Amino acid sequence: MRRILSSPNGIAGSVLLLIVFAIALFGPWLAPYDPQLFHAQNRLEGPSLQHLLGTDQYGRDLLSRVLNGAPTTVLFGLGATALGVGVGSIIGVIAGVAGGRTDGVIMRILDGMLAMPELLFTLLIVTFLGGGTGQALLAVAVTFTPGMARVARSSVLSVRTREYVLAAVARGESRAWIVFREVLPNAIGPIIVEATIRVSFAIMIGATLGFLGLGAQPPSTEWGLMVSEARQFMFRNPWCVAIPGLAIAMTAMGFNLFGDALRDAFDPKRSHG
Amino acid sequence: MTVTYLIRRLGAVLVVLAIVTVAVFAITNVLPGNAALMILGENATPENLSALERQLGLDRPLLVQYVDWVGGVLHGDFGMSLRLGLPVSQVVGDALVNSLSLAGIALAGVTVIAIPLGALAAIRRGTLADALIGLFSYVGTALPEFVTATLLLVFFARPENPLFPAGGFVPPSEDFGGYLYHAALPAVTLGLILMAHISRQVRSEMSEVLSSDYVRAARLKGLGEGRVIWRHALPNSLAPAVAVISLDIGYLLGGIIVVEEIFAWPGLGRLLIYALQNRDLPVIQAITLILAVVYALSNLVADLVIAKLDPRVRYA
Numbered sequence: 001m002r003r004i005l006s007s008p009n010g011i012a013g014s015v016l017l018l019i020v021f022a023i024a025l026f027g028p029w030l031a032p033y034d035p036q037l038f039h040a041q042n043r044l045e046g047p048s049l050q051h052l053l054g055t056d057q058y059g060r061d062l063l064s065r066v067l068n069g070a071p072t073t074v075l076f077g078l079g080a081t082a083l084g085v086g087v088g089s090i091i092g093v094i095a096g097v098a099g100g101r102t103d104g105v106i107m108r109i110l111d112g113m114l115a116m117p118e119l120l121f122t123l124l125i126v127t128f129l130g131g132g133t134g135q136a137l138l139a140v141a142v143t144f145t146p147g148m149a150r151v152a153r154s155s156v157l158s159v160r161t162r163e164y165v166l167a168a169v170a171r172g173e174s175r176a177w178i179v180f181r182e183v184l185p186n187a188i189g190p191i192i193v194e195a196t197i198r199v200s201f202a203i204m205i206g207a208t209l210g211f212l213g214l215g216a217q218p219p220s221t222e223w224g225l226m227v228s229e230a231r232q233f234m235f236r237n238p239w240c241v242a243i244p245g246l247a248i249a250m251t252a253m254g255f256n257l258f259g260d261a262l263r264d265a266f267d268p269k270r271s272h273g
Numbered sequence: 274m275t276v277t278y279l280i281r282r283l284g285a286v287l288v289v290l291a292i293v294t295v296a297v298f299a300i301t302n303v304l305p306g307n308a309a310l311m312i313l314g315e316n317a318t319p320e321n322l323s324a325l326e327r328q329l330g331l332d333r334p335l336l337v338q339y340v341d342w343v344g345g346v347l348h349g350d351f352g353m354s355l356r357l358g359l360p361v362s363q364v365v366g367d368a369l370v371n372s373l374s375l376a377g378i379a380l381a382g383v384t385v386i387a388i389p390l391g392a393l394a395a396i397r398r399g400t401l402a403d404a405l406i407g408l409f410s411y412v413g414t415a416l417p418e419f420v421t422a423t424l425l426l427v428f429f430a431r432p433e434n435p436l437f438p439a440g441g442f443v444p445p446s447e448d449f450g451g452y453l454y455h456a457a458l459p460a461v462t463l464g465l466i467l468m469a470h471i472s473r474q475v476r477s478e479m480s481e482v483l484s485s486d487y488v489r490a491a492r493l494k495g496l497g498e499g500r501v502i503w504r505h506a507l508p509n510s511l512a513p514a515v516a517v518i519s520l521d522i523g524y525l526l527g528g529i530i531v532v533e534e535i536f537a538w539p540g541l542g543r544l545l546i547y548a549l550q551n552r553d554l555p556v557i558q559a560i561t562l563i564l565a566v567v568y569a570l571s572n573l574v575a576d577l578v579i580a581k582l583d584p585r586v587r588y589a
Contacts, residue, residue: 112292115565119527120545124300124561127549204417208531211419212546227423238427245420253415 003265004258013257020251024074027067035060035068035221044237054239056230062243069221069244074251076137077203083141085195088148095149096156097179107153113146122205126214133222136215140202151194155187162186189266196259200252207248223248282576286569293565294346298339301554346562352555361559364544369563371442372533372540376525378456379463387468388514391475392507398480406472413469418531422462429458440537459536463528467521474517478510512582519575526564
C-alpha cells in the first residue's frame with residue numbers, strides 16, 4: 001500500500017476511489033431529495049441553492065439521482081468483474097496447470113471468443129438474454145472471461161517452472177498442494193492488477209448498455225441511462241447529461257489510476273511514472 | 274520475416290475465423306424465435322409457420338444449415354435480410370465502406386497527433402506539458418464514447434448556431450467537403466480513447482529508450498538532439514505503439530457501434546443495432562463475421578509491422 005501511495009497516480013487513484021466508495025455507501029442517505037420525486041415547477045433548471053446540481057426533464061433533483069445511482073453503477077462494475085475474473089481465472093489456471101492438449105483446446109476456443117470486439121460480443125449476449133441490469137452484468141462477465149483466462153494462464157505458466165515449484169514437485173507434494181500453495185499465491189498478482197483495471201471497463205460498458213436501452217431500465221438512476229434519458233433535453237440543460245457523464249468518467253478513472261499504481265507496486269521494473 | 278512465418282500466421286487466423294463462424298451461428302440460433310417467426314409475427318398459425326420454415330430450410334438439421342450458410346458466405350452470399358427485403362451482401366457492403374472510411378479518418382488523425390504528443394511528453398519529462406498530456410490521456414481513457422459524443426454535441430452542435438452537424442451523412446462522391454464536415458464529430462469521438470492509449474504508450478517507451486545506452490552513445494558521438502530523437506529514439510519506440518494500435522482496433526470496432534448510432538452514420542454499427550432490435554438474423558451474422566475478420570486481419574497486419582520495425586522479434 002505504501003508503494004501505491006508513493007506515486008502521484010497512485011495517490012490520485014486512491015483519493016478518487018475513496019470518494020467513489022464513500023458516495024456509493026452513503027450517497028442514497030446523503031441525497032437531499034427523493035430521486036424519483038417530480039418538482040413540476042423547476043424542470044430542466046441549472047444549479048441553484050435549492051437544487052445544487054439542477055434538475056432534469058421531470059424536475060427531479062440531479063444531485064439526488066447521481067448519489068442514488070452510485071451504488072448501482074459501482075456494484076455493477078465490481079460484480080461483473082468479480083464474476084468474469086472468477087470464472088476466467090479458473091479456466092486459465094486449469095489450462096496453465098494441465099498443459100498439453102487440454103491447454104491447446106481451451107486456448108483455441110478462447111481465441112475464437114477473443115476474435116470478436118468486446119462490445120459486439122456483449123451486445124450479442126444481451127440480445128440473447130434480453131435487456132436488464134442482471135442480464136447486462138452476466139453479459140459483461142462472459143465477455144471478460146476469455147481475456148482473464150489468458151492472463152491467468154500466462155501468469156501460471158511464468159510461475160510453473162520456478163525453482164520453488166520444481167522443489168515442491170521433487171518433494172513429492174500432491175498436485176493440489178502445488179497448485180494452491182505454490183503456484184496460485186505467486187501467480188495472483190497480475191490477475192489482481194488486470195481485474196482492477198477491468199472494473200473501469202465494466203462500468204463503462206455497463207453505462208453504454210444502459211445508454212443503448214439494453215441495461216438498466218427506467219426509472220433506475222443508473223448513470224448511463226440518465227445520460228440517455230436526458231439527451232433530448234441536453235441543449236436546454238447540459239447539466240443533465242454532463243453530471244452523470246462526468247460521474248462515470250471519475251469512477252472509471254479512479255479504477256484505472258489505482259490499477260496502474262498497483263501494477264507498478266507489484267512490478268517495480270515496469271514503471272509507468 | 275520468412276514465408277513460413279507468414280503462412281503459419283495466416284493459418285492461425287483461418288482457424289480462429291472458423292471457430293468464430295461456429296460461435297456466430299450458435300449464438301444466432303439460440304436467440305429466442307427463429308426467422309420464420311420473425312417474418313410472420315407472434316400471431317402466426319402453426320401451419321403457416323411450419324410451411325415457411327420448410328421454405329426457408331429451417332426444418333433441416335442444424336449442421337446442414339451451418340454448412341449451407343458457410344458455403345454461401347464463402348461465395349459472398351449472406352442470404353436475404355429478413356426486414357429490408359434486400360440481399361444482405363448489398364446492405365452490408367455499403368455500410369462496411371462507410372464504417373471503414375470513418376474508422377480510417379479517426380485512426381489517421383490519432384496516429385498523426387498521438388505519436389508526437391507521446392514523444393513530446395517523454396522529451397519534456399516532468400514538465401507541465403508532460404503532466405497535462407498525462408492528465409489528458411487518463412481522462413480520455415475514462416470517458417465512454419457515448420459521453421464524449423454527447424458532450425461534443427452539447428458544445429459544437431447547439432441548434433442555435435451549430436459549428437458541426439449533429440448527425441447525418443453526405444456521400445463523399447457527391448460532396449467531399451460535406452462528407453468530412455459530417456465525419457468530424459464522430460471521428461473525434463472515436464479517436465479520443467485511442468489517442469489517450471497511444472500517446473501514453475509512446476511516452477512510456479520513448480522515456481525508456483531515451484535513457485538507454487545507444488541513445489547516450491549517439492549523444493556522446495556529438496549528434497544533434499534532433500537527430501538523436503528522430504533517427505534513434507523514435508523509431509525504436511514505435512513497435513509497442515503499433516501493438517497498442519492493433520489492440521485498440523477492438524475498441525474502435527466496438528466504439529463505432531455506439532458512435533454511428535448517436536451520429537446517425539449509415540455504417541455497420543448502426544445497421545447492427547437495427548438488426549439486433551429487429552432480430553434480423555442474417556444481417557447480425559454477416560456483420561459479426563465481418564467485424565471479426567477485420568479485427569483478425571488488422572491484428573495480423575500489426576504483427577507484421579512490429580516484426581518489420583523491431584528486428585529482434587522472431588516469432589516461433
